[in-house]
Amino acid sequence: MKVLVPVKRVIDYNVKARVKPDQSGVDLANVKMSMNPFCEIAVEEAVRLREKGVATEVVAVSIGPAQASETLRTALAMGADRAILVQTTEDLEPLAVAKVLKSIIGRESPDLVIMGKQAIDGDNNATGQMLATLLDWPQATFASAIEVSGGKAKVTREVDGGLQTLEIDLPGIVTADLRLNEPRYASLPNIMKAKKKELAIEELASLGVDTAPRLKVVKVTEPPKRAGGIKVENAADLVAKLKTEAGVL
Amino acid sequence: MAVLVIADHDNATLKDNTEKTVTAALKLSSDVDLLVAGKGAKGVADAAAKITGVRKVLLAESDELGEGLAESMEALVVPLMSGYDAVLTPATSQGKNFSPRIAARLDVAQISEIVDVVDANTFIRPIYAGNALETVQSSDAKKVITVRPTVFKAAEHGGSAKVETIAAPAKPAKTHFVDQKLVKSERPELSGAKIVVSGGRAMGSAEEFHRVIEPLADKLGAAVGASRAAVDAGYAPNDYQVGQTGKVVAPELYIAIGISGAIQHLAGMKDSKVIVAINKDADAPIFQVADYGLVADYKTAVPDLMAALAAAGI
Numbered sequence: 001m002k003v004l005v006p007v008k009r010v011i012d013y014n015v016k017a018r019v020k021p022d023q024s025g026v027d028l029a030n031v032k033m034s035m036n037p038f039c040e041i042a043v044e045e046a047v048r049l050r051e052k053g054v055a056t057e058v059v060a061v062s063i064g065p066a067q068a069s070e071t072l073r074t075a076l077a078m079g080a081d082r083a084i085l086v087q088t089t090e091d092l093e094p095l096a097v098a099k100v101l102k103s104i105i106g107r108e109s110p111d112l113v114i115m116g117k118q119a120i121d122g123d124n125n126a127t128g129q130m131l132a133t134l135l136d137w138p139q140a141t142f143a144s145a146i147e148v149s150g151g152k153a154k155v156t157r158e159v160d161g162g163l164q165t166l167e168i169d170l171p172g173i174v175t176a177d178l179r180l181n182e183p184r185y186a187s188l189p190n191i192m193k194a195k196k197k198e199l200a201i202e203e204l205a206s207l208g209v210d211t212a213p214r215l216k217v218v219k220v221t222e223p224p225k226r227a228g229g230i231k232v233e234n235a236a237d238l239v240a241k242l243k244t245e246a247g248v249l
Numbered sequence: 250m251a252v253l254v255i256a257d258h259d260n261a262t263l264k265d266n267t268e269k270t271v272t273a274a275l276k277l278s279s280d281v282d283l284l285v286a287g288k289g290a291k292g293v294a295d296a297a298a299k300i301t302g303v304r305k306v307l308l309a310e311s312d313e314l315g316e317g318l319a320e321s322m323e324a325l326v327v328p329l330m331s332g333y334d335a336v337l338t339p340a341t342s343q344g345k346n347f348s349p350r351i352a353a354r355l356d357v358a359q360i361s362e363i364v365d366v367v368d369a370n371t372f373i374r375p376i377y378a379g380n381a382l383e384t385v386q387s388s389d390a391k392k393v394i395t396v397r398p399t400v401f402k403a404a405e406h407g408g409s410a411k412v413e414t415i416a417a418p419a420k421p422a423k424t425h426f427v428d429q430k431l432v433k434s435e436r437p438e439l440s441g442a443k444i445v446v447s448g449g450r451a452m453g454s455a456e457e458f459h460r461v462i463e464p465l466a467d468k469l470g471a472a473v474g475a476s477r478a479a480v481d482a483g484y485a486p487n488d489y490q491v492g493q494t495g496k497v498v499a500p501e502l503y504i505a506i507g508i509s510g511a512i513q514h515l516a517g518m519k520d521s522k523v524i525v526a527i528n529k530d531a532d533a534p535i536f537q538v539a540d541y542g543l544v545a546d547y548k549t550a551v552p553d554l555m556a557a558l559a560a561a562g563i
Contacts, residue, residue, distance in 0.1 A: 141345075159342045162429065169424075216385065228539075
C-alpha cells in the first residue's frame with residue numbers, strides 16, 4: 001500500500017507572526033520556517049503504517065518555493081521514502097493546492113492520503129476536504145486514530161463534544177488532528193540518510209493546473225491589541241473586582 | 250441576493266451558533282433561508298423558524314444527515330445553491346468538515362472563519378492564529394463561507410418562518426458511519442459558555458486537573474477548558490482545548506489557571522470580555538492580556554478563590 005503525504009512549509013510554530021507596515025501581508029523575511037505541525041503528525045502516521053508493515057511506500061509532496069525542499073528533507077529524515085517538490089513562488093489557495101495534489105495523485109495512485117487538518121499560516125482547514133471532493137474519494141477529517149485493513153480505514157475523528165468513528169473504503173483521504181500521534185525527531189543518521197533519498201523537482205507550470213487565485217487580499221492588519229490590566233493582591237480582592245468593577249459575577 | 254445558512258444542532262436542540270451565523274448572513278442580504286439537515290430534527294426546524302430575519306426553513310432528514318456525514322451534507326447543499334448566492338456555515342468541527350466540499354464542488358474558494366462582513370464580496374478573517382487579520386475580496390459568483398460564531402451577536406427570536414421539507418440525498422457509497430461517543434456533561438458547552446475556567450500544564454496530572462479546575466468551574470456554572478500543553482500531556486481531553494488548534498471562545502469571563510499564555514492559546518481566548526490569569530510566574534505572557542492578574546501558586550490561590558467566592562455568596 002502506498003501512502004502519499006502532502007506537507008507545507010510555514011512559519012515556525014513558536015514564532016509570532018508580524019504584519020508588514022504596508023499591510024501587504026505577514027513579514028516572513030528572516031523568520032524561522034518549519035514543517036506545518038499537523039503535516040508532521042501526518043508524516044509520522046504514514047511512517048508508522050510502513051513500520052507496521054501496513055504501508056509499503058511513503059511519498060511526501062510539497063508545493064512551494066525551492067526552500068520547501070528542506071521541509072521535504074525533514075519528511076525524508078522522519079522516514080518517508082521519496083519526495084516530490086512542485087516548485088512555485090505563488091502562494092496558492094486551498095482549492096488550487098487540492099487541484100495540484102489531484103494531478104500528482106493521478107500519476108502516483110496512492111491508496112491513502114494522510115495530510116494535516118490545517119496549515120498554521122492560512123488557517124483554512126479546507127485542502128483535505130476539497131481534495132476528497134475533487135477525487136470523489138471518501139474523507140475522514142480530524143483523525144485521532146487510524147486503523148487500516150482489508151482495503152478500508154477505520155478512523156476515529158475529533159468532533160465537538162466527543163469522538164466519531166467512520167470507516168472509509170480506500171483509496172481515501174484522512175486529515176490529521178493533534179492527538180493522532182507525537183511526531184519523532186529525526187536522528188542525525190537519518191538526516192544524513194535522507195540526503196541520499198530521491199527528491200524530484202518539477203515546475204508548477206508544467207502540470208497545466210489552473211491555480212489562479214479566487215480571493216484578492218485587500219490588506220492584512222494587526223488585530224486590535226488588548227490593553228494590559230492590573231495585578232490583584234489576593235483572591236478576595238479578585239472576587240471583589242470581578243463583582244463590582246467588571247460586573248461579571 | 251439570497252443567502253443560505255446551515256443550522257448547527259444535535260438533532261434535538263438548535264445551537265446558538267445558528268443565530269450568530271444568521272446575524273452574519275443578514276449583513277450580506279435580507280433574504281436569508283435556513284437549512285436544518287439531520288434526523289428526527291423537526292423540533293429543531295420549528296425552533297429555527299422563530300429566528301428573526303429568517304425567510305424560510307428547509308428541513309432534510311436521513312440517517313446520514315443525522316450522523317453529519319460530510320459527503321451527504323455536500324450532496325444536499327450543492328443542488329440547492331442554484332437558488333442562492335452564498336452559503337454560510339458556523340465554523341464548528343461539523344461545519345469545517347463539510348463546507349470546503351461545497352466550495353470544491355462549486356469550483357469556488359472557501360472564505361474560512363470570517364469575523365466581519367465588509368460588503369457582499371469582502372470579508373475579514375483571522376490568519377496566523379489570529380496574529381493578523383486578512384481582508385479578502387472574492388471574485389467567485391457564489392460565496393462559500395464559514396463563520397466564527399463567537400464574534401457575532403445571536404439573532405433574536407420573534408419570527409414565524411415556514412418550514413418546508415426537502416428530499417435527502419442518497420447514502421454515500423464509500424463512507425460508513427460506525428459510532429459516535431459524545432461526552433455527557435452537566436456543564437455548559439465550551440464554545441457558548443458565559444464563564445470558562447481553563448487549566449494548563451502547571452496542573453501536573455489529570456487527577457490534579459479534575460481536583461482543581463472542575464470544582465471551581467462548577468461553583469461558577471462555567472465550562473472547563475485547557476491549554477494545548479495540558480491536552481498534549483494527557484491532563485484533559487482534546488475537546489477541552491482552547492486555542493488555534495482547538496476551540497475559539499469569547500465568554501464574559503475567562504479564568505486561566507497555570508497557563509503561561511502561548512501564542513496559540515491566546516488566539517483562542519483573547520476576545521473574551523474579561524480575562525483573569527492566575528500564575529506563579531509574574532513574567533508569564535498570559536498577564537499581558539489579562540484584565541486581572543494574580544501572581545500566586547494555583548495550589549493556594551484556587552482554594553482561596555473558592556473561599557472568597559463562598560464569602561461573596563457565590
